[in-house]
Amino acid sequence: MQLISQFLFVIILVFGIGFFTKNIKKLIKYIKLGKSINRNDNPKDRFANMARVALGQSKMVKRPIAGFLHILVYVGFVIINIEVLEIIIDGIFGTHRVFSFLGKTYDVLIASFEILALLVFIGVIAFWVRRNILKLKRFWANEMKGWPKDDANYILYFEMVLMALFLLMNAADYQLQTLGADHYANEAGIMGEFPISQFIVPLINGLSISTLIIIERVAWWLHIVGILFFLNYLYYSKHLHILLAFPNTYFAKLKPKGEIDNLEAVTNEVKLMMDPNADPFAAPEPTESDAAVPEKFGASDVQDLSWVQLLNSYTCTECGRCTSECPANQTGKKLSPRKIMMDTRDRLEEVGQNIEKNKEFKDDGKQLLGDYITNEELWACTTCNACTEACPIGIDPLSIIIDMRRYLVMEQSAAPNELNIAMGNIENNGAPWPYNQMDRLNWANEN
Amino acid sequence: MAEAIKVPTMAEFMAAGKKPEVLFWVGCAGSFDDRAKKITKAFVKLLSKANVEFAVLGTEESCTGDPAKRSGNEFLFQMQAVTNIEVLNGYEIKKIVTACPHCFNTIKNEYPVLGGDYEVMHHTQFLKSLLEEGKLKVEGGKFKGKRITFHDPCYLGRANQEYEAPRDLLRKLEVELVEMRKCKTNGLCCGAGGGQMFKEPEKGNKDVNILRTEQAIETKPEVIAAGCPFCNTMMTDGVKGKNKEGQIEVLDVAEMIAEAEDL
Numbered sequence: 001m002q003l004i005s006q007f008l009f010v011i012i013l014v015f016g017i018g019f020f021t022k023n024i025k026k027l028i029k030y031i032k033l034g035k036s037i038n039r040n041d042n043p044k045d046r047f048a049n050m051a052r053v054a055l056g057q058s059k060m061v062k063r064p065i066a067g068f069l070h071i072l073v074y075v076g077f078v079i080i081n082i083e084v085l086e087i088i089i090d091g092i093f094g095t096h097r098v099f100s101f102l103g104k105t106y107d108v109l110i111a112s113f114e115i116l117a118l119l120v121f122i123g124v125i126a127f128w129v130r131r132n133i134l135k136l137k138r139f140w141a142n143e144m145k146g147w148p149k150d151d152a153n154y155i156l157y158f159e160m161v162l163m164a165l166f167l168l169m170n171a172a173d174y175q176l177q178t179l180g181a182d183h184y185a186n187e188a189g190i191m192g193e194f195p196i197s198q199f200i201v202p203l204i205n206g207l208s209i210s211t212l213i214i215i216e217r218v219a220w221w222l223h224i225v226g227i228l229f230f231l232n233y234l235y236y237s238k239h240l241h242i243l244l245a246f247p248n249t250y251f252a253k254l255k256p257k258g259e260i261d262n263l264e265a266v267t268n269e270v271k272l273m274m275d276p277n278a279d280p281f282a283a284p285e286p287t288e289s290d291a292a293v294p295e296k297f298g299a300s301d302v303q304d305l306s307w308v309q310l311l312n313s314y315t316c317t318e319c320g321r322c323t324s325e326c327p328a329n330q331t332g333k334k335l336s337p338r339k340i341m342m343d344t345r346d347r348l349e350e351v352g353q354n355i356e357k358n359k360e361f362k363d364d365g366k367q368l369l370g371d372y373i374t375n376e377e378l379w380a381c382t383t384c385n386a387c388t389e390a391c392p393i394g395i396d397p398l399s400i401i402i403d404m405r406r407y408l409v410m411e412q413s414a415a416p417n418e419l420n421i422a423m424g425n426i427e428n429n430g431a432p433w434p435y436n437q438m439d440r441l442n443w444a445n446e447n
Numbered sequence: 448m449a450e451a452i453k454v455p456t457m458a459e460f461m462a463a464g465k466k467p468e469v470l471f472w473v474g475c476a477g478s479f480d481d482r483a484k485k486i487t488k489a490f491v492k493l494l495s496k497a498n499v500e501f502a503v504l505g506t507e508e509s510c511t512g513d514p515a516k517r518s519g520n521e522f523l524f525q526m527q528a529v530t531n532i533e534v535l536n537g538y539e540i541k542k543i544v545t546a547c548p549h550c551f552n553t554i555k556n557e558y559p560v561l562g563g564d565y566e567v568m569h570h571t572q573f574l575k576s577l578l579e580e581g582k583l584k585v586e587g588g589k590f591k592g593k594r595i596t597f598h599d600p601c602y603l604g605r606a607n608q609e610y611e612a613p614r615d616l617l618r619k620l621e622v623e624l625v626e627m628r629k630c631k632t633n634g635l636c637c638g639a640g641g642g643q644m645f646k647e648p649e650k651g652n653k654d655v656n657i658l659r660t661e662q663a664i665e666t667k668p669e670v671i672a673a674g675c676p677f678c679n680t681m682m683t684d685g686v687k688g689k690n691k692e693g694q695i696e697v698l699d700v701a702e703m704i705a706e707a708e709d710l
Contacts, residue, residue, distance in 0.1 A: 062633075258606025259556035263521040267561065270525040274533075298519060327636040327659075332652030380649040383517045383641030384601040389632055405519030419518050422645035427523055430509030431475040432645050440473070441505035443484040444454035444491075 002094050009091035009224075016228030023235040027314060030352040034307030039251040046250045049394070054249040059392040063321070066130075069123045073159070076120035077242070080166070083113050087224050096183055097173075100191035110192035114170060118196045121163040128156045138320030143339040148318055151237045158230055165223040171200035172216035181209045184216075241317035245393040248315040251308050252394030257385045260402055265295050298406025301367040302348045305403060312395040313345035322387035322397060328380040335380035337387035337397035343372035344400060369404055378404050379416055452491050456505040457538045467502040469573070470540045472554065474547035475510050476676035482683065483676035489705035490546050490570050496710060497582040501544075507534050511553040518642035525561065528553075532563035546570040546701060548602035548675045549640070555607070569603055571613040571674050571700050578619060587621040588707030595622040596668040597700075598659065598682060599634035600675035613674045613700045620707055625666040635659050637681035644677050660685025664695070671697045 039046075052058045057074060061067030086099045100106050131139045131152060139152070174194045176184035194201075204212065234240050241248075272278050299305050322337035323329050329336050347368045355361050369375075381401045388396050408414045415423065422432040430437040460467050471494065476483040494501050512527030531554075535543075543565045545551050555567035568576075577583040595617060603609050610631045617624050629635045638648065638655025648654055660682055663671045671686070673679045676699075683697045698706075 256552075256556050256607050258552040258602050260516060262557065262560045263525075266521045266525050270522065270529055273526075274529055297521065325633065327638060327655045328649070328651070330635075331638075331648075331655050331658055333649045335649070376649055379646075380651075381641050382601070382636045382638055382643050382655065384636035385605040386601075386633075386636065389605050402517070402519065405517075406521055407519070409519035410522060415518055415520070416646050418646035419642050422642070423515055423518065423520050423523055426510045426512070426515055426527065430527075431479060432510060432514050433475065433479055435479045437509060438506050440478045440508055441454065441456070441503065443473075443478060443487055444452060444503075446484070 006092060006094045012225060012228065013088065013091065016225075016232060020228075020231050020235075023232070026352070026356075027235060027240075030348055031307050031310045031314065033303050033348070033351065033355075034305050034310040035303075037306040037308055039308055042254060045254055046252075049252060049254070050246055050250040053252075053392070053394055054245045057392075062390075062392075066319075069126050072116075072119045072123035073127075076116035076123070076163075079116055080113050080120070082109065083166075084224070084227060087220070091224060097191050100186065106191065107193040110170070111195050114167065114194060114196040117163045117166050121160060121167075124156050124159045124163070128153070128160075131156070138324045141320060141323060141336060141338070143336055143342055144318070144320070148238065148342070151239075152318070154233075155237060155239050158226070158233070162223060162226050162230070165219045165226065167197045167200060169216055169219035169223055170194055171197035172204060172212050172219060174198065175201050175204055175207075176209065176212050176216060179209055179212070181213065184213075238316065238318045240314050241393060244311065244315040248311055249394045251311065253396060253399075257388055260383075261399070263297065263406070265297065296407070297410035298408070299400070299403035300369040300407045300411070302344060302351050303361070304407070305344065305400060309344065309396070309400055309403075310348055312397075312400075313341050313348060315393055316341040316345065316395055317393075318342065319392070321390040321392065322395070325386040325390040327382055327384060327386065333377075333380040334374065335377045337401075340373060340377070340397045340400055341395060344368065347372050369407065373404065375408060375414065378408065381405075452488060452495065454491060454505075455502045457502045457507065457540075458505070460502050461538065466539065468500045469542045469544050470535070470538075471501045471503050472511075472543050472545035472547075472550050473503055473508060474545055474550045474676070476680075477546055478508070480676060480680070482680060486546055486676060486679070486699040486702055489699065489702040489710070492705050492710040493574060493577075493583065493701060493708075496708070497577045499577070499582070504534065504538075511550045513549040513553045514642045514645060516553070516557070517640065524557075528558055528561050528563070532558055532561055535563055535565065540565055542566045542568070544568045544570055544573040546674075546676065546699070548600040548606070549677070552602040552606050569607075569609060569612065569674065571603075571616055572609060574701065574704065575612045575615055578616070585616070585619045585704055585707060588709075590670065590703055590707055591621045593622050593669045594625055594667060595670045595672050596625050596627055596663055596666045597630075597672045597674075598627070598637065598663060598678055599631055600673070600678050601634070601636050601640055603674055604634055605632060613672070616700050616704060617672060620703060622670075625668060627662045627666055629662055635662060637675075637678040637685075639677035639681050644680075654685075654688075656681035656685040657688055660689055664689060664691065668695060670703070671695060672700050672703060673697060674700055 057067065057071055060070050086097065089098045090096060130136050173184060174197060177190050204215065234243065296304065302310060316338065318338055320338050326335060326337055351361060354364055378401055383398060385398060388398055425432050425434050429435060457470065473487055477487040509531055510527055511531060512524035515527065516524035543554060548569060551567055551569045554563065554565065574583065578585060597613055597617060599610060614624060635658065636655060637659050663682065671682050673682055679697055679699060686692050686695050686697055
């Protein structure tokens with residue numbers, strides 16, 4: 001019986017981790033559909049940024065209530081994983097509380113897991129209340145209807161159930177140890193401290209050892225299977241941030257927020273145009289890629305974005321802080337930076353699956369621009385960087401907006417007419433208004 | 448009748464075989480917009496008072512390309528940038544000061560990769576350094592004790608992490624500095640950036656400058672201080688829209704210092 005259980009456990013474990021690995025590989029493959037961009041410079045600053053923003057949660061606490069609750073769940077999640085390690089070892093080798101040789105340290109560990117589990121439970125309930133009872137505006141925006149709303153709640157229910165199972169498992173275990181049950185009790189005394197689950201014990205008091213073993217085993221199995229299920233749920237949900245927040249903050253932009261990247265392809269053209277020695281009639285050097293389509297300016301679909309922008313889209317957990325700070329969104333415009341990220345991810349999934357199915361991308365008559373993100377949204381942006389500042393994990397929706405504007409302007413000449421006039425003025429007379437450049441110093445002689 | 452201010456150009460300096468300490472980049476708004484020209488003049492008066500040897504490019508200056516770049520027209524931006532850099536490098540410019548955060552951001556951050564490396568300062572940073580060096584003295588004056596709120600320009604604040612220079616200057620004026628609910632890193636945009644200054648806003652239920660002006664009015668200020676010609680326009684319009692133009696002034700920090708000093 002014990003051996004069958006161990007065998008079953010190993011199979012579930014291998015399958016759970018294997019399926020997760022397969023999905024992560026797919027995720028990496030999809031992210032690599034993006035254009036290359038060098039984000040390997042300044043590793044020290046990048047590590048510091050990751051340590052501060054992802055590990056240290058420095059931006060989460062900008063909103064103290066959500067930040068505090070999030071830290072409870074985050075710390076709980078990270079630390080309780082030490083217990084998961086013990087569960088896995090016990091599961092494989094059929095041992096019971098294999099880390100208990102740590103003695104006093106083990107008691108402290110188990111006690112802290114229990115306290116954290118309770119705090120996570122409370123934190124998650126508070127999150128649920130904020131979402132569903134207090135109905136915080138950012139959780140009820142247009143882009144949050146349907147799956148995104150359900151997804152968020154499923155995650156909260158899941159965490160509640162996992163924590164409850166963990167505490168129930170401990171309560172049954174504690175009672176079994178007290179009753180001196182075989183395999184559970186240890187001559188050295190009670191293993192672990194149970195500051196929280198001891199209050200569950202009265203509920204199961206009086207149950208026979210065999211019933212208690214069933215409760216303990218069921219809770220134990222559901223807990224670990226639940227964790228493996230949750231691990232595999234990540235890929236299909238917004239919850240990937242628990243993993244991707246780390247690479248995302250590492251590869252985030254280090255330059256000043258105001259700096260928009262330089263388009264190298266344009267620089268080459270401009271240099272040629274400005275070079276007095278350039279021969280305008282010279283035939284271009286014949287290259288192998290001659291037949292290739294010339295590089296397109298800006299982005300109309302996900303493959304035109306950089307891999308960092310695509311990583312951003314998978315990292316987004318749809319908290320909506322960006323959207324709630326966006327001046328356009330606050331004044332009723334259609335633009336929502338969160339929606340930009342969600343659309344990018346949804347389209348990337350679509351393109352990725354298209355490629356899986358057809359070996360290479362087969363035109364599906366759709367693209368990110370127009371079918372997901374509309375011109376109206378893109379033109380509402382003031383480039384104020386409120387969204388990038390608000391994001392707790394370094395996502396940059398603004399860069400996608402700019403890349404898509406570039407496509408609209410340089411490939412389609414589709415800027416709003418007033419902007420075309422302003423740009424025409426800049427081109428003709430060096431100012432966005434129709435004033436002569438020769439009049440630029442007139443102010444000095446006016447009173 | 449105020450005496451005409453003397454504004455030397457780079458060409459004049461060059462002709463005299465001299466180089467100024469700093470180039471004052473006036474910007475399009477500062478050159479052409481009637482409201483912004485007042486800021487330009489106020490800043491020039493302060494530069495003169497502090498005996499700073501400065502020059503402007505005058506008719507050789509052209510748009511930095513900021514609105515073009517942010518509208519997605521990288522071609523036009525780079526054409527502007529490369530032309531400007533050629534002029535600036537031709538005059539061997541090392542240090543630039545500007546009263547426009549958009550010009551400041553573009554020249555400081557986006558020109559280096561195209562061959563334009565300069566020390567670039569926003570005028571509030573430059574004025575602060577003049578005070579620290581003792582070249583300019585500011586004490587109380589007209590605005591002493593007045594209730595003033597500062598609106599952070601996105602391209603000075605979030606874009607370049609400068610929140611304190613304008614506030615330090617206001618403190619020197621001994622004003623009662625009150626902060627808006629949304630300020631510094633969380634400051635709300637005036638609505639002009641990213642090319643919005645030159646187009647009608649998209650459909651919504653309010654204009655951004657009205658929302659921002661409402662936030663400013665909550666602090667019951669006598670003056671809304673600004674550090675950007677575009678913010679200035681947007682906030683001035685907002686104050687008018689709220690029928691408060693008799694009670695609340697919108698002034699650039701440089702104008703306030705010049706006024707306090709009766710320049």
